[in-house]
Amino acid sequence: MPFPSKELTGRPERSEKDLVARCQAGDVDAFETLYRSQAARIYALASRMAGSADEGEDLLQEIFLQAYRKLGSFNGNSSVGTWLYRLALNHCLDFVRSKQAKMGKITDTLDAEASVEPSAKRETPIARIDLQRAIERLPAGCREAFVLHDVEGFDHREVGEMLGIAEGTSKSQVFKARMKLRAMLPR
């Protein structure tokens, strides 16, 4: 069930500064306001990267707790949303990397599965919820590249840096993900 995400009211800069100051002073209610304005975006990133809503929720928690603790070092050079997003992204990347360490690195090879049989034109539009579910089911490796490139909008060079892979590998992983999605989504 969705909750209304509270927008920061008033002149953005001013109220954001106040909000951050109150959070830094330990005001939990103020932190809640910050949470409500940012959580949806962070949760989306985390659950898509992790491939599961449950892990996404755990990551969301860790990220915000970390944010609460590190707010003291937030210097106001960017908006708090951007700062939080970067923190979240790094946290998700750490998570992904440690998972990979257990499961083996992403390689460049495309397995046979990726090739899809020729088929008739898609009839039904892609429903957002089907897409969301399908993304969660993508295998680790191509999923993160896809989320970072197609969802979050980073280019292949940036994705490569973040995931520790070559730019070309990022490209082929994103392609692999798209083909898998194509196979998974109902027509």
Added chain:
Amino acid sequence: MHPNELTLNDYADDALTGATRAEVERHLESCEVCRGVVDDLRAITRATRTLTPIDPPAAAWLRLAAQIRREPTAKPSAPETAPSSIGGHLRRWGWLAAAAVIAIATVVGLRLGPMATRHAAPASAPAVESAPSADAQSVESELRQAEAHYDKAIKGLEQITNAGQGALDPKTAATLQKNLSVIDQAISESRAAVQSEPNSEPAQASLLDNFKMKISLLQDTVSLINEMRKGNDAGAARIVSGLKNKGE
């Protein structure tokens, strides 16, 4: 004859130029199959761009808030519980209390915070006592705070289920109601036990377990109702996968 799929992918991304691009375009003019691949890839990219942020479950904030309140710099809005020798035990309850409350608070427009317990039990006092001194009292007040949170969540969920019962077939609605009563019965028994023996761990544990069970069943009932309402009756069966006794 057909360009390989990676090439089609690049084409779909408008990443091809010059002669290669022209070649692919020529091929696409007469090849329905490759056109299908390109169209699909573009449909996926388009759809992906429409993906929006996702609201996390409301329980997430409560759990987080509980953790933050334990941070040294945090200034909680609710009175602090006195440190106690059963410290670890209390912290566990704090977590449970937070975990219990769900989206409801927002749905019914209520601010989260302690409130008087709903059921008028004999030893009932306002949910949160101020600065309890003795260990036993802080145990009780922590428990009452947990109860209050659970009660609030349960009340909100019940409102929703009552409003939505029509969406469920009568037999299922009756089964769910009956089992909610079974849990309610268990909750009363646990409550009475806690009142008569506040220090009994089994009593306390059973009360909290039963609350969790009730919340879990109510949540799943709400999901089932939502699915039924959407007219997606087949989807309702998918929800059943959540209809279990949720433990940890």
Added chain:
Amino acid sequence: MRLRLSFVLAGLALGTAAAAAQEPGAHAAARERMAPAVSRVATHAYQGRDRGQDQTERFSRKIKLGRDGRVSVQNISGDITVTAGGGDEVSIEAVKHARGDQSQLASVHIDVDERSGRVDVRTTHTARNDRVSVDFTVVVPASASVDVKSVSGNLKVTGAHGVVRAESVSGNVTTADTPQLENAKSVSGDVSLSGAAAVSDGDLSASSVSGNVIAKGVRARGLDLGSVSGDVTITDAACDRLSVKSVSGSVEYSGGISKGGRYEINSHSGDVRLVLANPAGFELSASSFSGSIRSELPMTIGGDADRRDRGDAGHRRGGMNNHSMQATYGDGSATVTVRTFSGNVVIAKR
């Protein structure tokens, strides 16, 4: 080739044997009309005016499915029975039942979606308050994964070796010989499993709200079973992690305890009985508010820190305070936690 077809089945459905005889012809005709791009085949059935009688229509389809394919059937009202057969084909037989007007049969569509490695069957009800149910009998290749769901219908899956999931809202769920059972659930029905194992390294979940959960012959890393008012009975089980919960139902676990495993059983008012044959050593932590706790296994009372030489297990009953038993059996490597409110706890030896 991927095909998407939905059928509104032809056939004179007069609810008699004669109708069945008609069927092969109608079926063949329908098949001939199929072409890759066709999305719907509609033929008009005879509009019978037979109110109150059971009207039926049959539907039959065979689809080739390679190794390790996936078959899913989603139904709203009606039973689904899936059996593993030899061969590489999925054979679907469906019977629509309608009470009353023949034309009601047409309001329910059976969609069959075929893709490489997958066959998905769904019923769609286009009219509200129709009283049409569809019973499916499906035979799948032995290696297939099976996913069946019905809102009000009984489910039965036998012998499929792929990943099996079966969920009903108000029907019974029965599985047999499923070496990769992921979950079996119902709200008001009973859930019965026999000869089940979990997907490698995964958990096997089975639960009901008001029904009983009966598991016989289960092997899994993790077993997660529960009911609210139903009983949970597990016999011949081997697992490393166990979680069983019931509120008013009783729980019986008759199976193994493996070295280092974690076993947790909760019931509010139901009795809990553990019947252990040659268990690995475990630390027992049993507590009840008003129920009694008894162990027939020779255990050392107290945990590691508090070892006292005892012969037979201690036995506590009655009283107003905590009923609890902390005891160690053997090397205490596994952890067994049993909690009830008023139910009695018995740990028996096999």
